[in-house]
Amino acid sequence: MKNVLTVFLSFLIFAGVSNAQNAAFSQYTLGSGDTVRITVYGQDDLSLETRLTDVGVVNYPYLGEISVLGMTVSQLETFIYDGLKGDYLVNPSVSVSIIEYRPFFINGEVKNPGGYPFQPGLTIDKAAALAGGYTERASKTKIYIDRTINGKQVTLNANRYMQILPGDIINIDQSFF
Template sequence: MTLKRPSLVRYLTLLVVYIFVVCATAQAQSNADLGQYRLGSGDVVKITVFGQEDLSVQTRLSNIGAINYPFLGDINLVGLTVNEVESKIDTGLRGDYLVNPSVFVTVLEYRPFFIDGAVNRPGGYPYQPGLSVNKAAALAGGFTERASREKIIIVRKITGVETTIEAAASDVILPGDIVTVQERFF
């Protein structure tokens, strides 16, 4: 039995659409995770005010998390989302300094994550959006022979409190996470 040409074209079209939907869904989930992302020390942010070059700033957040912003002085950014920072700067500049400021904040570089335990090269690595425990282990030289892919712990700060999460190898990690891959007994 041979496939007719229209059937093959239709099949390939459906396959391409399916792959596109799967990729778009994964990207949307990654963006949703980072949409509520709270800034922390070590993040590099860029603040741009449209048409106002002297108000555009690029900086790495220190341990204190405060930056000195023109006209507004010290602003604490740690714990805020990108949208909250935009709103805070917009509110501060509106009226006294600018009539209708257009403020855009982007995270240029996320703070690193750390991986230790049963991986070949434990340490700190630059975070990349969409990073899973498997991908993090790959960055760290892969799992060791004795690594347990079922016993993985993530330590994450949630609203300022360190929380321990039991994770699977496919779980997503976030900037600042500490991932520990435990060893198996056999």
């Protein structure tokens, strides 16, 4: 009975973490460096793939320039759907997907600091591994993430197992011992 309870509690914790991560990505806002694909079913001339620049403007056929920085994927789908529906198409089937996320950056006490392609599920430990691993002087407790939340840059205290997001800047401090 104790084993069943342990397995059940483990499942609930895993499901909660997974749902929290999925919720974070459903609220993921587009930013410069992301590559998106916009597809309108049956309308090849309205489908495109583009990397977002610093300005974050997509020149979209029929609708013109669309500022997409800070929009979620579903908000962009709705915006394009509403713009095409009516005069141009009766009931457009619009799909927006992220082909490539913007990179994350890792600085400080890792062997190869710099920018790396983001992959869903990355933790700070995995990001450090991509950067060649921690140096001998790396602190495992003085880890900070610079992240943009609701348009504001914030610095978060982090631990090695914390999930990172696209565009994060991870800073690994030096330990004294």
